[in-house]
Amino acid sequence: MAINKFMILVLFQIIFVSKSVVSTSNFSLAKLNCRDRCGDIPIPYPFGLTENCSLNEYFLVTCNETTHSHRPKAYLMNKSIQISNISLDGQIRVLQYIAHDCYAPNGTSVSENIPWIDLPNHYTINNTANKFTIVGCDTYGYVYGTRGNRNYSTGCTATCNTKDDLLEGSCNGLGCCQTTIPKEITSVKVVSYSFDNYTDVNDFNNCGYAFVVEEGAFSFSPANLTSLRHVKKLPMVVDWGIEKKNCSEAQKHMSSYACKSRNSECFDPSNGSGYRCFCKKGYEGNPYLPHGCQDIDECKDPSLNNCERNCENNEGSYKCSCPKLYHGDGKKDSRGCYPDKSLELKLVAGIALGIIALILAACWAYFELRRRTLIKMKQTFFLQNGCLLLQEKLMKRNRSSLEMVKIFTSSELKKATNNFDENMIIAKGGYGIVYKGVLQNKKIVAIKKSREVDPSQIEQFINELIILMQVRHRNIVCLLGCCLETQVPLLVYEFIGNGTLYENIHNKDKSRFLSWEKRLKIAAETAGVLSYLHSAAPTPIIHRDIKSANILLDALFTAKVSDFGASRLVPMDRAQLSTVVQGTLGYLDPEYMQTSQLTEKSDVYSFGVVLLELLTGRKALSYDKPEEEINLAYFFLYTLRKDRLFEILEENIVCDETREQIMEVSKLAKKCLNVRGDERPTMKEVAMELDTLRLGGRNSWARVEDNQEEIESLFGEGLNSISFSDDCSDGITVQDDSIRSYY
Numbered sequence: 001m002a003i004n005k006f007m008i009l010v011l012f013q014i015i016f017v018s019k020s021v022v023s024t025s026n027f028s029l030a031k032l033n034c035r036d037r038c039g040d041i042p043i044p045y046p047f048g049l050t051e052n053c054s055l056n057e058y059f060l061v062t063c064n065e066t067t068h069s070h071r072p073k074a075y076l077m078n079k080s081i082q083i084s085n086i087s088l089d090g091q092i093r094v095l096q097y098i099a100h101d102c103y104a105p106n107g108t109s110v111s112e113n114i115p116w117i118d119l120p121n122h123y124t125i126n127n128t129a130n131k132f133t134i135v136g137c138d139t140y141g142y143v144y145g146t147r148g149n150r151n152y153s154t155g156c157t158a159t160c161n162t163k164d165d166l167l168e169g170s171c172n173g174l175g176c177c178q179t180t181i182p183k184e185i186t187s188v189k190v191v192s193y194s195f196d197n198y199t200d201v202n203d204f205n206n207c208g209y210a211f212v213v214e215e216g217a218f219s220f221s222p223a224n225l226t227s228l229r230h231v232k233k234l235p236m237v238v239d240w241g242i243e244k245k246n247c248s249e250a251q252k253h254m255s256s257y258a259c260k261s262r263n264s265e266c267f268d269p270s271n272g273s274g275y276r277c278f279c280k281k282g283y284e285g286n287p288y289l290p291h292g293c294q295d296i297d298e299c300k301d302p303s304l305n306n307c308e309r310n311c312e313n314n315e316g317s318y319k320c321s322c323p324k325l326y327h328g329d330g331k332k333d334s335r336g337c338y339p340d341k342s343l344e345l346k347l348v349a350g351i352a353l354g355i356i357a358l359i360l361a362a363c364w365a366y367f368e369l370r371r372r373t374l375i376k377m378k379q380t381f382f383l384q385n386g387c388l389l390l391q392e393k394l395m396k397r398n399r400s401s402l403e404m405v406k407i408f409t410s411s412e413l414k415k416a417t418n419n420f421d422e423n424m425i426i427a428k429g430g431y432g433i434v435y436k437g438v439l440q441n442k443k444i445v446a447i448k449k450s451r452e453v454d455p456s457q458i459e460q461f462i463n464e465l466i467i468l469m470q471v472r473h474r475n476i477v478c479l480l481g482c483c484l485e486t487q488v489p490l491l492v493y494e495f496i497g498n499g500t501l502y503e504n505i506h507n508k509d510k511s512r513f514l515s516w517e518k519r520l521k522i523a524a525e526t527a528g529v530l531s532y533l534h535s536a537a538p539t540p541i542i543h544r545d546i547k548s549a550n551i552l553l554d555a556l557f558t559a560k561v562s563d564f565g566a567s568r569l570v571p572m573d574r575a576q577l578s579t580v581v582q583g584t585l586g587y588l589d590p591e592y593m594q595t596s597q598l599t600e601k602s603d604v605y606s607f608g609v610v611l612l613e614l615l616t617g618r619k620a621l622s623y624d625k626p627e628e629e630i631n632l633a634y635f636f637l638y639t640l641r642k643d644r645l646f647e648i649l650e651e652n653i654v655c656d657e658t659r660e661q662i663m664e665v666s667k668l669a670k671k672c673l674n675v676r677g678d679e680r681p682t683m684k685e686v687a688m689e690l691d692t693l694r695l696g697g698r699n700s701w702a703r704v705e706d707n708q709e710e711i712e713s714l715f716g717e718g719l720n721s722i723s724f725s726d727d728c729s730d731g732i733t734v735q736d737d738s739i740r741s742y743y
């Protein structure tokens with residue numbers, strides 16, 4: 001019910017606001033006993049045809065009916081201002097002469113007219129409803145206006161060369177131009193001039209015209225170039241007001257206050273002409289007459305009311321018990337109306353739906369927010385617990401103190417890397433960015449900033465981290481700690497100073513120093529650590545991305561396999577994508593590529609390719625070489641078949657002493673590169689073979705550079721390469737201080 005009443009109210013409001021057109025009814029708009037017409041022109045009060053019938057002399061209208069052949073004409077005051085219409089809204093239409101300027105074909109002036117109009121007080125020329133217009137093809141003209149004692153003028157130019165240039169209805173310079181007139185002018189003079197007395201266009205135009213005309217009352221047509229000659233006057237809109245006063249001033253003197261009707265309202269002038277009166281809403285008629293504003297009987301005009309039945313007219317409004325929208329079926333309500341159930345229902349349903357939608361949206365927002373915070377919490381939870389687990393595990397090993405796993409603070413690492421300065425970047429890859437950092441204790445570290453980790457990957461990341469911490473091996477880059485305060489986990493590694501194996505092989509300046517002996521050592525060490533990962537570690541670990549770029553070398557050319565597990569930090573698909581894109585395609589096991597079945601033998605294949613790099617100094621894929629040489633593995637197998645191996649070997653490693661070993665390593669490499677994974681040797685077999693080669697050949701080409709530590713490791717590794725270095729920071733205790741700085 002409440003809704004019904006509300007609706008009715010709203011509807012009433014809408015109706016009254018939108019009701020703008022008031023029907024003209026039959027009662028007189030003139031003063032009692034006064035004529036209200038001059039011919040067919042209505043003359044409403046305050047205008048009148050006699051002094052007693054008009055408000056004052058300014059509204060006196062003269063009606064000339066003496067010429068019976070013509071319709072009577074109305075003039076303002078006793079002047080020659082002809083009126084065509086009077087509106088109580090505050091405007092009259094005045095017929096004003098056209099200025100013209102005509103020439104004979106030889107260029108002499110034939111006739112000229114410069115009309116002007118000087119409006120009496122209370123009248124101003126409306127500047128938005130009128131336009132100054134020029135018509136002609138050799139024409140320019142001005143409009144001169146006066147406001148108070150100031151003069152204003154404006155003008156425009158209309159030209160054309162042929163009649164064909166002219167466009168029906170277009171008034172923008174071709175044969176016709178228009179411009180706005182100055183504001184609130186009370187007198188106006190229009191003049192038309194010609195440039196060349198129409199000598200160039202006299203075959204179709206020899207007159208120019210200028211006039212101020214009601215916008216919309218004149219539409220240009222090419223015919224007007226001549227037809228306007230016979231038109232004398234055109235309508236112009238003139239605003240009028242009662243007195244040069246505003247409403248509050250006028251209401252102080254009720255005797256002279258013009259809004260006489262009880263139901264009238266005063267309207268303030270925008271400027272110039274004076275105040276005006278209007279009938280209040282719901283009334284119509286003449287506000288200037290004592291009983292001028294009459295109630296509108298809305299019930300008589302269906303377009304004015306909204307009633308189905310029982311329309312009841314009131315003063316200024318109406319009321320009805322059953323608005324039209326409320327018809328419908330069902331039972332009558334208390335007022336005897338048929339309530340529109342369907343509308344009511346629709347309304348209720350609409351509101352309900354809206355509320356439900358709102359609630360749903362709020363719920364969704366709430367749960368979404370919760371979900372996000374949960375994910376965030378989970379993430380930090382996993383990270384923190386992961387690291388705790390890590391510490392626990394490492395403490396259980398009982399091998400060393402807590403120092404083994406250090407949880408770095410982000411500020412510590414920020415400081416170490418000079419706020420992750422670009423100059424500190426050592427490497428960039430699909431996995432993230434590696435920075436060089438100097439810790440407070442002057443220890444140099446490598447800090448890997450992973451790509452943002454998917455929350456679902458966090459747990460896996462922790463596992464990876466734990467494995468990485470477990471497999472401490474002399475030939476694996478040592479993880480010193482991690483930092484979990486930042487959005488992405490930061491991993492802190494020992495810093496390996498001599499670059500990657502890739503650099504050392506493929507950079508000509510460096511490769512000179514990479515003797516066969518060193519190469520063999522690197523190969524054996526790498527094979528050893530891979531063998532350990534595959535078989536000796538608690539759960540076999542497949543590196544998946546063995547390549548020369550992932551083998552780091554320290555000052556003693558000890559191989560340090562890096563990027564271990566890091567690729568698994570990245571989602572699987574991304575890792576593969578980046579692997580392909582980054583061109584480690586050359587290392588990829590073809591069987592694995594075909595079957596997607598990852599086995600330890602894939603690492604064997606990749607290692608085989610690294611062996612080839614060591615042997616030949618060529619890159620795994622070299623696109624600058626002829627087609628058959630692009631893939632190093634295929635090319636190597638090809639040369640081996642053709643017995644041309646020694647043509648592609650690195651020059652500075654081949655000598656009589658090494659020849660035999662090189663042949664052996666080549667054979668080993670060939671086995672590693674077998675297309676069938678089953679037929680490749682295991683990493684353990686490879687490692688043993690390489691160790692044997694190395695130890696066997698040791699006496700003949702050993703050099704002095706091996707230090708005590710290395711010899712130790714040489715003997716230790718063959719059988720038990722799983723030796724954990726107790727502590728990365730100084731596990732490999734190097735006597736030489738100059739070398740210490742590399743760790």
Ligand SMILES: *[C@@H]1O[C@H](CO)[C@@H](O)[C@H](O)[C@H]1NC(C)=O
Nearest residue numbers: 023024025026027028029300
């Ligand atoms: C208007 O008034 C005239 C004369 O007063 C009358 O003859 C005519 O019927 C009225 N028309 C209407 C619609 O009231």
Ligand SMILES: *[C@@H]1O[C@H](CO)[C@@H](O)[C@H](O)[C@H]1NC(C)=O
Nearest residue numbers: 033034049050051052053054
């Ligand atoms: C106008 O009204 C005044 C008095 O109200 C009267 O004396 C006068 O004669 C009237 N004039 C005309 C022209 O009716």
Ligand SMILES: *[C@@H]1O[C@H](CO)[C@@H](O)[C@H](O)[C@H]1NC(C)=O
Nearest residue numbers: 062063064065066067073075
């Ligand atoms: C009425 O119009 C005619 C012809 O235009 C003119 O001769 C006459 O003087 C006018 N009468 C008045 C009272 O203006």
Ligand SMILES: *[C@@H]1O[C@H](CO)[C@@H](O)[C@H](O)[C@H]1NC(C)=O
Nearest residue numbers: 056057058060077078079120
């Ligand atoms: C026109 O009206 C003014 C003032 O109303 C008056 O002074 C003037 O004499 C009148 N002129 C004519 C010709 O009636």
Ligand SMILES: *[C@@H]1O[C@H](CO)[C@@H](O)[C@H](O)[C@H]1NC(C)=O
Nearest residue numbers: 084085086087088089093235
């Ligand atoms: C005259 O004014 C009335 C009232 O404003 C209007 O309805 C009518 O259309 C106008 N006539 C002309 C020819 O402008």
Ligand SMILES: *[C@@H]1O[C@H](CO)[C@@H](O)[C@H](O)[C@H]1NC(C)=O
Nearest residue numbers: 103104105106107108109110
């Ligand atoms: C121009 O033509 C008009 C009429 O066509 C004529 O009266 C006038 O004398 C002519 N003037 C000259 C200078 O030819």
Ligand SMILES: *[C@@H]1O[C@H](CO)[C@@H](O)[C@H](O)[C@H]1NC(C)=O
Nearest residue numbers: 106107108109110196197199
């Ligand atoms: C144009 O007409 C004016 C006035 O008749 C005259 O003074 C002028 O010389 C004419 N100019 C040309 C170019 O005919």
Ligand SMILES: *[C@@H]1O[C@H](CO)[C@@H](O)[C@H](O)[C@H]1NC(C)=O
Nearest residue numbers: 126127128129237239270271
């Ligand atoms: C000029 O006429 C327009 C349209 O009739 C009207 O809206 C506007 O109020 C008028 N300007 C003045 C100053 O009366």
Ligand SMILES: *[C@@H]1O[C@H](CO)[C@@H](O)[C@H](O)[C@H]1NC(C)=O
Nearest residue numbers: 144145146149150151152189
């Ligand atoms: C305005 O123009 C009229 C004639 O056009 C002139 O008499 C009057 O002095 C001018 N007024 C000003 C302020 O220039």
Ligand SMILES: *[C@@H]1O[C@H](CO)[C@@H](O)[C@H](O)[C@H]1NC(C)=O
Nearest residue numbers: 218220221223224227228231
């Ligand atoms: C302008 O020309 C058109 C078309 O011939 C005509 O209908 C219209 O009345 C003319 N306008 C004037 C103001 O003469």
Ligand SMILES: *[C@@H]1O[C@H](CO)[C@@H](O)[C@H](O)[C@H]1NC(C)=O
Nearest residue numbers: 244245246247248249250268
């Ligand atoms: C009316 O005009 C007077 C003086 O011109 C001014 O003081 C007053 O503020 C005006 N009132 C309004 C409502 O504009």
Ligand SMILES: *[C@@H]1O[C@H](CO)[C@@H](O)[C@H](O)[C@H]1NC(C)=O
Nearest residue numbers: 147148183184269270271272
């Ligand atoms: C009205 O006119 C006066 C003086 O001409 C001007 O100062 C004022 O700004 C005008 N007001 C509006 C609303 O145009």
